[in-house]
Amino acid sequence: MKGPCSQHTHRHRLIQPSLTDLTAQLRRNSRKITASRQAILNVLRRHQHPLTNREIHAALAGFECDLATVYRNLNTLEEMGMVRRFDFGDGVARFELLTEGDDGHHHHLVCTRCSTVVEIEDCFPAELEAALAARHGFTQISHKLEFFGVCPECRVQKLA
Amino acid sequence: MKGPCSQHTHRHRLIQPSLTDLTAQLRRNSRKITASRQAILNVLRRHQHPLTNREIHAALAGFECDLATVYRNLNTLEEMGMVRRFDFGDGVARFELLTEGDDGHHHHLVCTRCSTVVEIEDCFPAELEAALAARHGFTQISHKLEFFGVCPECRVQKLA
DNA sequence: TTCTCTGCAAACGCTTTGCATTTCA
DNA sequence: TGAAATGCAAAGCGTTTGCAGAGAA
Numbered sequence: 479m480k481g482p483c484s485q486h487t488h489r490h491r492l493i494q495p496s497l498t499d500l501t502a503q504l505r506r507n508s509r510k511i512t513a514s515r516q517a518i519l520n521v522l523r524r525h526q527h528p529l530t531n532r533e534i535h536a537a538l539a540g541f542e543c544d545l546a547t548v549y550r551n552l553n554t555l556e557e558m559g560m561v562r563r564f565d566f567g568d569g570v571a572r573f574e575l576l577t578e579g580d581d582g583h584h585h586h587l588v589c590t591r592c593s594t595v596v597e598i599e600d601c602f603p604a605e606l607e608a609a610l611a612a613r614h615g616f617t618q619i620s621h622k623l624e625f626f627g628v629c630p631e632c633r634v635q636k637l638a
Numbered sequence: 639m640k641g642p643c644s645q646h647t648h649r650h651r652l653i654q655p656s657l658t659d660l661t662a663q664l665r666r667n668s669r670k671i672t673a674s675r676q677a678i679l680n681v682l683r684r685h686q687h688p689l690t691n692r693e694i695h696a697a698l699a700g701f702e703c704d705l706a707t708v709y710r711n712l713n714t715l716e717e718m719g720m721v722r723r724f725d726f727g728d729g730v731a732r733f734e735l736l737t738e739g740d741d742g743h744h745h746h747l748v749c750t751r752c753s754t755v756v757e758i759e760d761c762f763p764a765e766l767e768a769a770l771a772a773r774h775g776f777t778q779i780s781h782k783l784e785f786f787g788v789c790p791e792c793r794v795q796k797l798a
Numbered sequence: 799t800t801c802t803c804t805g806c807a808a809a810c811g812c813t814t815t816g817c818a819t820t821t822c823a
Numbered sequence: 824t825g826a827a828a829t830g831c832a833a834a835g836c837g838t839t840t841g842c843a844g845a846g847a848a
Contacts, residue, residue: 627776
């Protein structure tokens with residue numbers, strides 16, 4: 479978790495919400511369609527891997543806004559379910575855009591050398607989770623799961 | 639993640655390292671056996687669920703030391719492999735004492751209402767993890783996994 | 799004595815917040 | 824017009840660090 483984030487590679491999901499959908503969703507929640515929000519949403523649409531507030535702020539093209547505004551908007555967008563927050567354990571929140579109807583539940587494989595992020599299709603087996611919940615009498619169970627390792631490029635670099 | 643941590647319940651693991659082992663381990667790493675370290679280790683031995691730096695500091699009995707010293711010592715103990723750091727995603731580090739030879743790899747089930755923590759025996763299936771690593775060409779793979787839900791007590795409280 | 803540790807206070811990084819002003823509906 | 828959003832600056836919070844003095848080996 480050290481390299482600059484511009485080097486992230488990422489397997490993109492196929493569906494990208496259109497900007498129209500996004501603004502419609504904003505309207506439905508009686509939130510205003512401001513220039514900063516449009517700019518933030520555009521950044522998230524372009525880079526579909528987890529971005530920090532600072533990265534989003536730096537990537538704003540054309541329209542600039544205060545970093546505090548980025549923080550505020552991402553919290554708002556998360557509340558509205560338009561964005562999902564991820565935590566890679568380094569004390570910095572990261573966000574990905576969601577498509578409507580998609581809860582965005584998935585996991586990542588993060589390179590501990592260069593911070594490359596790969597989106598993962600695997601998940602903790604649902605039947606195991608259900609059994610675990612039942613065993614301890616817990617309800618409304620969920621989980622956070624992220625994988626870490628050394629990516630192919632970094633492994634080669636070390637050998638060289 | 640809101641209740642006070644004194645209410646944590648926890649399934650204790652059977653093996654508890656003796657204080658003698660701990661000081662021996664310190665000596666081996668040519669670290670000094672100071673009063674604050676002994677007090678911290680005693681706190682960790684008494685409460686065998688994940689504790690924050692602040693909680694450890696508050697639980698110090700008899701010997702008091704600076705909060706910064708607690709932070710420094712837990713980092714040192716982690717480097718030495720005597721303690722394992724956990725991250726429940728609330729921005730606060732938590733620590734558990736390890737027994738020698740045990741890497742402490744396990745997971746938790748945390749109540750989102752009262753913060754009760756249950757130690758979990760389940761883990762992400764190793765063969766799935768290996769396949770995942772191979773699929774993406776990653777090596778030295780590891781994972782972070784924590785479960786969240788509503789504990790039996792809190793569910794009952796809500797119904798009442 | 800020497801190297802490590804500690805207390806204290808200050809700094810750091812991420813994030814939130816109060817307030818006056820601007821902007822969207 | 825009125826509610827929501829923004830910029831700016833300050834504060835909050837967990838954590839780290841610089842430095843001089845204290846303590847273990």
